[in-house]
Amino acid sequence: MKVCNPNRINMAWRLIITTFLFANLLCACTAFDMKTKGVYHRVKSGETLWSIAKAYNIKIQELAEANNITDPNLIGFDSVLFIPNADEVIDGVMHSVSEVKPPVKPAQREEKSPFIKPGKEEPPGNKVPLKPEALSTRDASGGKAEVSSKPEPKSTVVNSKEAAPVVAAIVPPKQETGKKVEQKINGTESDKIKFDKERFIWPVKGKVRAKFGIQPNGMYHNGITIAAKEKAPVIAAAGGIVIFSAPLRDYGETIIIKHEDNYATVYTNLNNRIVKVDDPVKKGSRIAFLGKPEKRGEVLLNFEIRYKNKARNPLFFLP
Numbered sequence: 001m002k003v004c005n006p007n008r009i010n011m012a013w014r015l016i017i018t019t020f021l022f023a024n025l026l027c028a029c030t031a032f033d034m035k036t037k038g039v040y041h042r043v044k045s046g047e048t049l050w051s052i053a054k055a056y057n058i059k060i061q062e063l064a065e066a067n068n069i070t071d072p073n074l075i076g077f078d079s080v081l082f083i084p085n086a087d088e089v090i091d092g093v094m095h096s097v098s099e100v101k102p103p104v105k106p107a108q109r110e111e112k113s114p115f116i117k118p119g120k121e122e123p124p125g126n127k128v129p130l131k132p133e134a135l136s137t138r139d140a141s142g143g144k145a146e147v148s149s150k151p152e153p154k155s156t157v158v159n160s161k162e163a164a165p166v167v168a169a170i171v172p173p174k175q176e177t178g179k180k181v182e183q184k185i186n187g188t189e190s191d192k193i194k195f196d197k198e199r200f201i202w203p204v205k206g207k208v209r210a211k212f213g214i215q216p217n218g219m220y221h222n223g224i225t226i227a228a229k230e231k232a233p234v235i236a237a238a239g240g241i242v243i244f245s246a247p248l249r250d251y252g253e254t255i256i257i258k259h260e261d262n263y264a265t266v267y268t269n270l271n272n273r274i275v276k277v278d279d280p281v282k283k284g285s286r287i288a289f290l291g292k293p294e295k296r297g298e299v300l301l302n303f304e305i306r307y308k309n310k311a312r313n314p315l316f317f318l319p
Helices: 006-021 025-027 049-054 060-066 094-100
Strands: 037-043 080-085 208-209 223-228 233-235 240-248 252-260 263-270 284-291 299-307 310-312
Touching: 006 233, 006 252, 049 060, 049 094, 252 284, 263 284
Parallel strands: none
Antiparallel strands: 037 080, 208 223, 223 299, 233 284, 240 252, 252 263, 263 299, 299 310
């Protein structure tokens, strides 16, 4: 009776388990160009990225990445945005957004100062008690102070109790770099466009030929395409563990690296891979080389960043 080698059995089971665990990741990562559900929205007068995102119930971050919008103020009238996963175009964006009631601000409630005794009115616009002489209409000599008949110049300081009341319409939060938006709509924090420029580095030196998101041909690009020199070295965009290194149909030689915090990077259309599965790689270390251009075409690298197996726009992460 022939006895099987235990090491071979373990290797076989390991291969099966690894293939099963990363099957979904590979399928998602290699769908570099794909058809996707969504609609095209033409921006009308008064609409903003914020109001459009709220009307379609989509995060501002996702909408911005899908359309390569790094500054929400650059959205112009009559421009076209692709709304991922939307079923139909919403014409009344501003109407649908205005129906959302803003939360009542605590500052609107009138609070009595603890220094004011019951039965006495609190000095308007002040929570700290004023000195008696400040409230008196008489001067130090006991005579009544003179009141000028000339109108007082308007002060540039606006009293919080004299400010205009909050209207029902929602004002989009101002996008400020480096500051977190704290406004809440129906209990959920409103988003702002975020960048993470220190996590990854460029995998190869070159020019971006195709950006993330919807393409002119209607296909959805899950990453970016970078044109580089022939036989250019490809480096790891961040440190991690190689979880796939093999040729894939329609994508050529492919490497997938798993990083910390549920991130992964995908490199396709390679020529010569120099890392294998389970190899640890450092940020900036070489993992492959590009090949020669086909006929008179360019040498291209397809690069993708995924977070929790969802494609993200690399241009929002690369420095």
